[in-house]
Amino acid sequence: MASHRKSRPTGPRVAGIRTPALATAALTSVALLSQTANATPSDDDRPSLEEVEKKVDDLYRQAGSATEKYNAAKEKTAKQRKKADALLDDVARRTQRLNDAREELGSFASAQYRTGTAVPETATFLLADSPQDYFDQNQLMGRLTGRQKTAVDDYVTQQSETMEKRREATESLETLTDSQNDLKTAKSTVQKKLATARELLSKLTAEEKARLAAIEKKKQEEAARKAAELAEQQARQQAEERERREEAARQESGGGTSSGSSESGGDGSSGSSAPDPSYGTKADKALAFARAQIGKPYVWGATGPGSYDCSGLTQAAWKAAGVSLPRVTYDQVNAGTTVPVSQAQPGDLVFFYDDLSHVGLYIGNGMMIHAPKPGAYVREESIYYDGESSIHSVVRPA
Known part of the structure; x- marks a missing residue:
């Protein structure tokens, strides 16, 4: 009676399993690729020591240059911050004085309203962007005493100056932001240069x-x-x-x-000057x-x-x-x-x-x-x- 067993396939064993010739070839290729990937790069692929040295020196020099830019940006930022803080403090003081002047003018308007010497709507000047528009009206200005008119003039002047200082403070804060961004950029540049230099050195045998x-x-x-x-x-x-x-x-x-004893020397060249x-x-x-x-x-x-x-x-x-x-x-x-x-x-x-x-x-x-x-x-x-x-x-x- 004929045997029903299948004939054993030919070919080498891999991990206890017999494989066809095609699979063997594929596995051999994978093994070779794996060895290549894990192998140390050839000398031809690696930079020479002289190239590494030059690169590291260049990176340190670039980091030094970036450091000076960082220092300049840091100094500028500090000065700009000081200027912005001074302007904001000035604006705060001016605003307080302006509020005090507004209260004084409000008391004038209230008194005039209570005595009937001014129409009620004149008090609304305090809510306007430009109170002078109200006081310029002849019927109102005519009712103000000299002291009151001086107070109005001072208020308008202070309001204008305070608005100008607020504008300066806003611009100063914008400049401060720019300086801070420059500072961050310079800092990042230094850090990147130094990190690259350290990485190159770490790879040396x-x-x-x-x-x-x-x-x-x-x-x-x-x-x-x-x-x-x-x-x-x-x-x-x-x-x-x-x-x-x-x-x-x-x-x-x-x-x-x-003639040969002049300070410049007999050959006309200037000698080393005596220390001060x-x-x-x-x-x-x-x-x-x-x-x-x-x-x-x-x-x-x-x-x-x-x-x-x-x-x-x-x-x-x-x-x-x-x-x-x-x-x-x-x-x-x-x-x-x-x-x-x-x-x-x-x-x-x-x-x-x-x-x-x-x-x-x-x-x-x-x-x-x-x-x-x-x-x-x-x-x-x-x-x-x-x-x-x-x-x-x-x-x-x-």
């Missing part, structure tokens, strides 16, 4: 982080070398300046002069304050005392010396006299980048104290920390 640290160390060594060169140049200038002054003093004491004693005293106070902040964290928008951003630190330092600086870098750069880098003196402000998004406090020998960037702390560093081309200008604020 331990080996890449070590290589990045080595690259940073090399940059610091080059920056230190440039600072040492500047220190030598400034020392030569100061020595030459002393020699010129000593020579000029000898010539003066000897009753003669020498009064400036030096103020600069010492600013530097003493800045040094006391070393080690405190950079926090964007911060002005101390526990943390600072770059312009918050320079503003606070010079405030300690009795000099008021504006809040943001692109205002601070206009708060003094611009000098060449070669003639920078301790206390001068060193600005960086075309957008003036960073500033530090020069301490001499090519070095500065500054609040560098998020994740870093107030520290001493070469003014060439980001290359010579990054320096925008040097400003002497007092």
Whole structure:
């Protein structure tokens, strides 16, 4: 008798189940796709360490620029809020005076009505938008005493002034709203830039982080070398300046002069000017304050005392010396006299980048104290920390 069993299908087993050849091929494709999806991206797909470094540096710089815009918007918002509050207080005082004047005029109208010296409808002037329209009528104005007419004139004037102040207050509140929106936008921009930078750094392997640290160390060594060169140049200038002054003093004491002993130097170039004693005293106070902040964290928008951003630190330092600086870098750069880098003196402000998004406090020998960037702390560093081309200008604020 023939067997009724079905013949076993050929093909490999998958998870204990035999599968047809077509299904096997499909499962193989899925497995390969799954492996591809889970595999680490190839080196060709990942940005190089140099690209990551450049991107992160750019993001920090953009965040710095956005921070200064945030600082400006915050300062503008504070001023606008103060102005709006003052206007609203003024409107409240004027409204109270207007109500008092309205009550006084109401008493006049009531008295006239009781004595029959005025038609009843004259009292309705108090409910009108322009009471003067009623008082301009000859039959009413003729019945008013001099004191009463003066009260009417004062009331109309106060009403007009109060309406104008209310208009100013409304406009001020609208400007305040615009400033607040600018503040929110700048804050959001800073946060997004910093979040992107942190995300890029978080994806680096331990080996890449070590290589990045080595690259940073090399940059610091080059920056230190440039600072040492500047220190030598400034020392030569100061020595030459002393020699010129000593020579000029000898010539003066000897009753003669020498054409080569002018203040500008024999080659016609201007040497390093002698430090102004009064400036030096103020600069010492600013530097003493800045040094006391070393080690405190950079926090964007911060002005101390526990943390600072770059312009918050320079503003606070010079405030300690009795000099008021504006809040943001692109205002601070206009708060003094611009000098060449070669003639920078301790206390001068060193600005960086075309957008003036960073500033530090020069301490001499090519070095500065500054609040560098998020994740870093107030520290001493070469003014060439980001290359010579990054320096925008040097400003002497007092």
